[in-house]
Structures are given as structure tokens and as C-alpha cells.
Amino acid sequence: MSITLEQTIAKQESTWVRRILKSQTFWVVVAIIVACPFLSWLSSAFLTDKTLFNITRTFTFVAIIALGMTFVIITGGIDLSVGSVLCLASMTLAVTMNAGYSLEIGVLVGLATGVAVGLFNGVLIAFLGFPPFVVTLGMLSIARSLAMVVSNNTVVFQFGPDHQRLLFLGGGSTFGIANPVFYMIVLALLTGFVLRWTRFGRHVIAIGGNEHAATLTGIPVRGVKVAVYVICSVAAAIAGIVQTGWLGSVTTNIGAGMELQVIAAAVIGGASLVGGAGTAIGALVGSALLEIIRNSLGLLGINAFWQGTFIGGAIIIAVAFERVQQLRTKD
């Protein structure tokens, strides 16, 4: 009985090591580290520059959106419209620049598209109480259709006077790092900072934990919810703008089916679909693992038709892990 109350209160139960061992993100990183040598042993093509280049390229765009999606998923919501929003933002950027406007104006138009879509989703969900699934499913259809309307369903590959600058924005490199990777790292640092070190970030996590409690303690729950949908749509718009520069052309089918990869990436990285948990680093490693799986299937000579099965299976397995943990804490 020599332990005082103050000592008990000051005692820290969970150490760093234990916390890391419990995090899903850590085990995904382990999976990546284990998978890479194994895959390079199975296929000599795996650890080549070309493959790694392919992987980083595709995974970057998924990861950028997954960062935004992480905010939405933490609040307990979902955004199915990101693939279509990516397409719509690319198309508004492309059409604007094609009409002779500068890169700056084009990028602003693209980002504004993201903000507008996010506001629409967010207001319907937060203020009118629509289920996120329904609203964003509707937007999935609306945004892609609008992209077709804007472009008259043509392929845009002429971007006016700033054509070369747009190609550099998406395809060039800064300080020796490919630009999309550079943007991804900056956005991931920003996301991590906001979630951990700002009031807004805490409020996002609190809403996912107990929305009713968050309301009672005076958190502006509706405003925060609108903000997370705007963040998610803007992330999709950023990915769209960068991808346009990378590809050098825009068609109305880019980003099709991407929502599933993005959600899978966030969930594999430890974001909880019931809300309350998720990290920036998780979104990145989730995207990376997903892309490595996808790419290695091809290298291992497995028919591409199987890809969807693996991605879908990965989502279900990630959620299964979450369920097991929930059941364990209940006991």
C-alpha cells in the first residue's frame, strides 16, 4: 500500500512497443517487407526499376485519395464518389486549359469542382441526415455523367498554352522525387499533422467514437462532417489534376472503380469502417500493399480477372481483423 494515488495516476499502462505491436498498420508494413524479397525471388521482374516505377505511379493516386477518405471513414462515413470526382475534376481542368486558360486557372477550376462536390455531399449528409452511402452513390453516377457532358465524351489531350507546365506538374520531378510522390508525401504529412495536432482532427476522431457525445460536448458536429467530405473530394480532385499531367490526356473513364481500391487501402491501413480509427500512414501503407498485391499477381502470371477477387478479399479480411479485435475487447 505504499503506492500513492498520484503515482497510480501517473503510471503509463501501454508502452510504445506494445502500442506498435497492436497496430494494424505495423503488421501491414511487416507484410510489405516480407512480400518484397519473396516476390523478387519468385519473379525476376519484380525488383526492377520499371516495376517499382509502375507500382509507385498507380499507388500514389490511390494513396492521395485514401488520405482524404481516411477523414471520412474516421467519422464513420463513406465516400463512394471519389473515382467519378477524380474524373470530373480532371475533365474540368482539361476543358478549361483546352479553352486557352492558364494552368493556375485550370487547377483552381479543378479544385473548385472538388469543393463543390464535397459541399453537396457533406450538406446532404450532415444537415439533411441522408445516409452517406446513398448520397455518394448518387454522386458516383452524377459526377461521371457531368464529366461526359463537359467534354462531350471526347478525349482531351491538348491543354492550351500551358500544356508543358501541366505535363511537368504531373510527370516531372522535384528534388529527384517524381512529382506525384512528392505531393503524396506532403499531403500525408499534412493529414498526419491535422489528425494528431489540431482540434479539428480530435473532433473528427471524437465524432467517429461517439457522435452523440461529441454533440453534447459542444463540438460543431455538422460543420466537421461537411468539412471531411470536402477534404475527401478535394483529395480526389488533386489526384485527378496530377494524374492528368502524368497521363497527358483525359478520358471519361479514368478513375472508374477507383473508390473500391481507395476504401480498401484505407481499411487495410487500419481505418475502421464503424468509425473512430484511422491514420495517414495507414492510408499510405494500405495503398502500397494493395498495389504490390495487384502488381505481383500479374508478374506471377495469374490471370488479371482475379484482381477484383483479391482486392475484395483484402477488404473483407481487414474488416475481419477488426471484428476479432472488437470481440476480444468485449470479453
Added chain:
Amino acid sequence: MPVLELRNISKHFGAIQAVNDVSLTIEPGEVVGLMGDNGAGKSTLVKMIAGNFNPTSGQILIDGQEVSLSHPVDARRNGVEIVYQDLALCNNLTAAENVFLGRELRRGVGPLSILDYNGMYKRAGELFADLKSETRPRDLIKQMSGGQRQAVAIARTMLSKAKVVLMDEPTAAISVRQVAEVLNHIKHLRDQGVAIVLISHRMPDVFTIGDRVIVLRRGRKVADKRIKDSSPEEVTGLITGAIEQV
């Protein structure tokens, strides 16, 4: 001077008279048990003090000043805090984060300021020590016992130097063993000069820590007695209507 005074408070919902002409006063450092059967008007009365409902007629005075509490934020600004029955805690956050939820501490300047976790952990630890509760600020709520969760919810009210704390059935959802712990928290809160309104169904709670008991029946105040002048039997009679009024 009473810290909280209600003068002839009534509340109608259409034709239903939920609270009818209730007056009461509460002094600082006093624990008042508010009792009554379901539908007696306890929650309606408390919701008016908490700023959830506007009274149809009557006045609410805090520290002798008439106040208009038309929103929970107004109530909080006037020093009225509530501990909800479900405690309103986020399971996925730590004890300290819950204490400071919505009023997070920050350090730095202006837009560059960031959350001050060390400050929050330290202050939350001090509050738990004041409550004599073995609650660790860095533990997640989901790992905690019912008594510790109550301590977190009560610590939240201490953060703002509340004058009046309304507690809605604080012992309803916890094990018998932890009831004593929670009642102790309430005592420590009272010792700091806070007036406490304890809404409870449990006669032993009110008779253990209450100074006074107020009984409502069908929206009317039927008793307002010092605990030492009353008995559980009398209060039961008042709640059920076996005793008309005292």
C-alpha cells in the same frame, strides 16, 4: 445567497403540464436529491436548467441574477454543467482527451498553435487526484471501469469551475461495488463548493450523500426536506402518492 434559484417554473407541452409552478433554491456546496417516479417531471425540470428547454413561465436565477438559458451553451457559460446518464464519452479517446473534448488546450500562437497533450494529461491527472480516483489520463475509455468513466465525466465539469452540476442517474448503470466510488467522487466535488443536483431512483444514494431531497409528482413539487428530517419510507410515500404532500 443561493447559487441556483427557480421561481414558479412551469413547462407545458401542448395540453400536457410537465412541470407545474416549481420553485426551489440550492446553496453552494449542497447536494440535493431530485426524486420522483417516471414522468414526474424530473427530466423536464433538469433540461430547463441545462438549457435544453425554455420554461413556459417562471424565472431561473444563478447567483441572484436572472438568466435566460435557451441553449446548452448558455447554461455552460453560466456555470451549469451536466453529467449525462450515458456520460457522453468517446470510447476511442483517452481519459484526458475526453475531459478536454470541445475545450482542448493548445500551445503556440494563433493559427500555428497545436494541441498541448502534456498540459492536458497533467491537468486531467490533477483533477483525478482531486476526485481521489485511480484514473490514468492516458488510458482509453474503453479500458475503464464504470467508476473510472464517471470520474472522467465528473472531471469534465470541474474543468470549467462549474457552480452547479446536474447529475442524471450517476449510479444507474454501474456495479454495486462501484457505487461507493462514484458517491465519493460526488462528495469530493461538493467539497469544492459545487452545488449538485442528483437525479436518482436509488434511495440509498440520496440518503447517503444528499443534504436535502426534493420530490416531484405529476409535475408539482410535493416535498423539499432536509435529509435528516426525512426517511426513505416517507420519500417513497411521496413519490407514489401515498403521502399527499409535506
